Amino acid sequence: MSALLAASIMIGGLSGSALAQQGQPPAPAVIVEEVKEQVVSEERIFAGRTEAVSRVDLIARVGGFLEPLKFKEGQRVEKGQVLFEINQEPYQFAVEQRQANLESAQAKVDLAKLDFDRKQRLVDRDAIAVSELDVARATLKEAEATRALREADLELAKLDLSYTEIRSPSNGIVGSATFKEGAYVTAASGTLATVTGLDPIRVSFPVPLDLIIQAQRNDMQNTSNLRLRIRLSDGKFYGHEGTLEYFDATANPGTDTVTARAEFPNPDRMLFDRQLVDVVAAERDAQPQLVISQASMLLDQEGPYVLIVNDKDEVEQRRITIGQQVQGIVVVNSGLEAGEQVITSGIQKVRPGQVVNARLAGQS
The missing domain is CATH 2.40.420.20 (conserved putative lor/sdh protein from methanococcus maripaludis s2 fold)
Structure with a gap:
């Protein structure tokens, strides 16, 4: 009987201990x-398109037959480089003729001046009437006016001669020539070729209005800390970063966006006019x-x-x-x-x- 009681006490003690442990579960x-x-x-990605900074159509200002082309189509050209030349002979002759006309007019001025000076001295000695001096003065002024007209004619002829050389207005790439050697061209002939400036190049991309408003509210309108990069079609980044130039003044009502324009260096001509690119914008010096x-x-x-x-x-x-x-x-x-x-x-x-x-x- 005593052994049974002891066993019950032990079992009860163990059960109490187990129950105590169950009452204190482990920490979660x-x-x-x-x-x-x-x-x-944060990076923002916008769909952009490249734009040539300049695109100039070359048009003849004077008429004439074209000499051999001074360029290869598609080549890089420099500002001031001669690209087309119109036959210069008739314009050179015009310059020489008007130079001769100017010299003749100058000779008449010199003669009229001598006559006026001589009659001025005679009038001072009361040797001739004052009316003769007046006639000499008028003759001198007429001769001087004729000389001025001949000088203007000469300058116009020189200007026409200079127009026979059609030069590149800027650095860029010259396209295909519409007219070749021997063609007769005038101002009415239209575009002879187009020079497209690709360095630097501009990229336009739409920016949602809510982003612009958020930047204005957060006083983040300073774009000097904005890093702009281009991701090309192969997934790689273009080697030069760009700078934001300006936003258009008018929003697109269909997309509620404003077109932004950035400028990128393009010394290696990796970017072409009207090329689709991704513009990736991020903060440059984020802390x-x-x-x-x-x-x-x-x-x-x-x-x-x-x-x-x-x-x-x-x-x-x-x-x-x-x-x-x-x-x-x-x-x-x-x-x-x-x-x-x-x-x-x-x-x-x-x-x-x-x-x-x-x-x-x-x-x-």
Whole structure:
């Protein structure tokens, strides 16, 4: 009987101990990550199209027969380079003729001046009537006017002669020639060839109005810190960065966008006129900011908050203010410090003040 009682006491003691252990479950396991500083630079991608900065049609100003072309179609040309030449002989003859006319007019001026000076001296001695001096003066002025007319004729002839050489108005690429050697051209003939300036080159792309309004509200209208790059059709980035030039004054009512234009160097002619490209915009010198993953952020009526694990392994609720959210990352403006641990997994199993078994993300 005593042995049975002892056994019952032992069993009862064990059962009590087991029940006690069941009343104190182990601390729940959670996954945490450290609040860290990270450079967050959001990239915006826009569909763009290249535009030549200049495109000039070459047109003849005087008529005549074309000499052999001074260029190869498609070649790079420099500003001032002769591309077409119209036969110069008739224009050279016109210059020589008007030069002779000017010399003749100058001779008449010289003769009239001598006559006027001689009659001026005679009038001073009362040797001739003053009316003769008046006639000499009028003759001199007429001769001087004729000389001025001949000088203008000569300059016009020289100008026409200069027009026989059609030069490139800028650096660029010259296209195909509409007229070749021997063709008779005039101003009415139209475009002889087109010179397209490709260095630098402009890229236009539509920007949603909400982005522009957001930048204005955040006082981010200074574009000097904006990094603009081009991604080509092969997925690689173009080797030169661009600068934003301006926005159009009129929005597109169909897409609610405003066209922006940026300028890019193009010394190697890798970009062509009217080429489709992706324009990638990002902040150039972004500073490190406190960040957490979106999985750790919670929201209620009062706003965003996180659950952190303190140095006593206890859960704390911490209110935070946040900035931009980019690719699963949340920028924390206030409420946390670098190195603190926020719960990212197991949040639904814990509450503030509770002791937890925390494990850093990525640790086994």
